[in-house]
Amino acid sequence: MKYIVILGDGMADYPVPELDNRTPLQAAAKPNMDFLAANGESGLVKTIPPTLPPGSDVANLSVLGYDPEKYYTGRSPLEAASMGIPLSDTDVTFRTNLVTLSDAQNYEDRIMLDHSSDEISTEEARELIDDINRHFRDDFLAFHAGVSYRHCLLWKEGPPDFEFTPPHDILGKRIAPYLPKGKHAGRILDMMTKSAEFLPKHPVNLDRIRRGLRPANSVWIWGEGKKPAIPTFYEKFGLKGSVVSAVDLVKGLGICAGMEAVDVEGATGNLHTNYVGKAEAALRALKEGKDFVYLHVEAPDECGHRHEIENKVKSVELIDEKVIGPLLKGLEGYEDYRILVLPDHPTPLSLRTHTGDPVPYALYQKSREKPGAVSCYDEFSAKKSGIVFEKGEDLMCHFVGRRDG
Numbered sequence: 001m002k003y004i005v006i007l008g009d010g011m012a013d014y015p016v017p018e019l020d021n022r023t024p025l026q027a028a029a030k031p032n033m034d035f036l037a038a039n040g041e042s043g044l045v046k047t048i049p050p051t052l053p054p055g056s057d058v059a060n061l062s063v064l065g066y067d068p069e070k071y072y073t074g075r076s077p078l079e080a081a082s083m084g085i086p087l088s089d090t091d092v093t094f095r096t097n098l099v100t101l102s103d104a105q106n107y108e109d110r111i112m113l114d115h116s117s118d119e120i121s122t123e124e125a126r127e128l129i130d131d132i133n134r135h136f137r138d139d140f141l142a143f144h145a146g147v148s149y150r151h152c153l154l155w156k157e158g159p160p161d162f163e164f165t166p167p168h169d170i171l172g173k174r175i176a177p178y179l180p181k182g183k184h185a186g187r188i189l190d191m192m193t194k195s196a197e198f199l200p201k202h203p204v205n206l207d208r209i210r211r212g213l214r215p216a217n218s219v220w221i222w223g224e225g226k227k228p229a230i231p232t233f234y235e236k237f238g239l240k241g242s243v244v245s246a247v248d249l250v251k252g253l254g255i256c257a258g259m260e261a262v263d264v265e266g267a268t269g270n271l272h273t274n275y276v277g278k279a280e281a282a283l284r285a286l287k288e289g290k291d292f293v294y295l296h297v298e299a300p301d302e303c304g305h306r307h308e309i310e311n312k313v314k315s316v317e318l319i320d321e322k323v324i325g326p327l328l329k330g331l332e333g334y335e336d337y338r339i340l341v342l343p344d345h346p347t348p349l350s351l352r353t354h355t356g357d358p359v360p361y362a363l364y365q366k367s368r369e370k371p372g373a374v375s376c377y378d379e380f381s382a383k384k385s386g387i388v389f390e391k392g393e394d395l396m397c398h399f400v401g402r403r404d405g
Contacts, residue, residue, distance in 0.1 A: 002337040003239065003292040003400055004282060004327060007063065007250075008319050009056060010301030010347030012359045016309060023194055024300070024312045024349075025360070025378040030320035032328060033341055033362060037288060037377035038362030043387025045395045047344055048356035055166070055354060056067050056301070057223075059344035062392030065237065065400075066230055066293060073251060074225010080152050082252030085144055092158030094138055094149040094188070095223030096143060097167050098125055098216035101175065107193045108176035110218075115167035115305065116149040117208075117216035119270050124204045124347040125149060128216055136191050146248050146339055148269055153221055161357060164222035168305045169353045176189040180221065188221050195219045232258030233292070237400050242285035244278050260285070269298040275322035283330040292400070297323065304347030312349060326400035336367045341377065342401050358388065365398060 014138035015021040025033075046061040049069050057075040058068045076093035087093065098120055102111040120128075122145075129145040136143070144152040162185055180188045196218040199205060205215035233241050235258075243254025244268035254261050262281045266274030275297070282293040297319050303312035324341065331337050342361035345354045360382030374381040389395040 001291070001401075002286050002331065002334055003295045004286075004331075004337070004339050005028045005063070005292075005399075006302050006319065006324060006327070006339065006341045007060070007294065007296045008316065008341070008343050009296060009298045010304045010354065011319075011343035012346035012357070013304065013312070013314060014346070014348045016349055018309050019313070023321060023379055024316055025311075026322070026380070028316035029315045030316055030325040030377065032320045033316075033377040034144060034375070035365040036324075036339060036341055036373050037362035037370045037381065040362060040372055040375045041385075041387065042362045042372060042377060042382045043341065043385045043389065044382050045361050045389040045392055046356075046358045047392040049286070049391075050356070053354075054345050054356040057249055057253075057345055059354075059392070060250055060296070063085050063342065063344055063396065064253060064257060065390070065393045065396030066257075067393050069261070070191065071230045073228045075223035076152055077225040077228050078256060079146065079150065079227075079248035080144070080154070080252065081255045082248035083144055083146055083152055085153075085154060088156075089159045089227055092155045092160055092224055092226060094153040094155065094221045096153045097220040097222070098128060098151065099147045099167050099218055099220045100214040100216065101196065101218050107196055108174075108179060110175055110196075112167055112173055112175055112220075114214050115171060115220070116302070116349045117373060119268075120208075120216050122147050123127045124208070125151065125216070127204050128199065128202060131198070132195060132260040133220060135194065135198065135355045139365045147264065149216070150269075152248075158269050160224065160226065162224050164224065166191040166222055166353075171305065174381060192219055192221060195256050224337035228256055230256055232260055237292075237396075237402060239400060241291065241292035241294065242282070243296070244281050245286070245294075245298070246273060246318040247296070247298050250294075250296040259294070260290070262308075269309075270302050271299045271315055271318075273297070273299060275318050276326060277327040279330070280329060286331075286334075288328070295323065300343070301347045304349055305352050306339055307349050309349055309353050332368070334366070336365065338365045338399060340361065340395075361395065
């Protein structure tokens with residue numbers, strides 16, 4: 001048996017007036033997702049425990065079969081694992097975004113315009129991170145370049161007690177109420193404010209402005225955590241796995257779970273990614289002996305944060321056509337397989353941030369194809385099925401057909 005999870009990050013939503021009060025999933029042309037739901041099983045799953053924030057870190061941990069209330073230690077350590085940053089048990093890591101703030105004189109009066117600096121390229125971002133290190137690196141602090149706007153700060157023997165706000169949660173808002181808080185927050189805030197003094201003058205940003213792009217004119221530090229300790233996916237479920245994703249968070253989660261992280265050329269973490277390449281990488285991993293593949297696509301989430309209605313619909317259609325379509329064709333030669341399609345959490349266009357609402361899933365098995373309780377895949381059809389998993393880890397156990405451990 002082969003198993004594939006297709007995770008459309010933030011794909012679930014609320015009805016959108018501009019889409020005739022339909023959700024992007026309802027509005028999208030997605031015959032493959034509809035086929036899986038109509039000929040398999042569809043329902044809802046709660047991926048976010050009530051005690052934790054609705055982040056992609058918590059949600060993907062849950063979907064992959066791990067109880068976040070037991071295993072979650074923060075977002076950034078997962079990203080650090082993907083980036084190959086060695087961590088000791090006393091190190092603290094922080095997610096570092098390159099963001100675009102407005103030009104108010106006082107830092108705290110500025111508006112969060114873009115959490116991604118117009119999805120800055122990885123090459124440009126590396127130049128900026130190098131400059132940031134020249135200003136701030138010492139024996140205890142070091143910034144590490146990641147992909148696009150997503151980076152990492154390592155604080156050796158750092159303090160753990162902070163209160164942060166993700167930048168994508170405050171788009172269009174004055175940043176003053178959301179600046180870092182805590183006993184040791186002063187040092188973090190100092191780096192953020194000082195970065196906003198020299199980054200606007202950097203040649204990379206001057207060139208971006210000339211090209212009509214938003215500059216990465218500040219760092220925004222958040223998402224702290226310590227080294228996680230989780231059992232491997234093989235130990236839990238007896239399956240050898242791979243993870244296919246462009247974002248360090250999901251790749252790092254897979255690595256911490258003992259999976260192989262597969263790099264795909266042209267995978268970007270936004271709408272313009274190599275969808276077909278991801279599907280091909282998943283099929284190749286199965287052919288080379290893996291039992292399980294976790295294929296993650298970031299695009300719907302980014303469109304939700306940016307309030308790009310048409311692009312969010314398009315991202316669903318691209319996943320359906322260029323990921324699920326090739327996968328179904330490539331899996332035809334296997335005697336049996338299972339596919340699970342779902343988001344990790346909703347990223348409603350109206351809110352531009354995550355929520356903890358239950359998300360719809362579709363589960364299909366080749367040898368058990370039969371008319372299901374629904375005719376299509378979306379939030380409301382899934383609800384009509386009456387099936388609800390109270391925890392993401394329970395859905396994973398159901399999907400692979402065994403209890404963990």
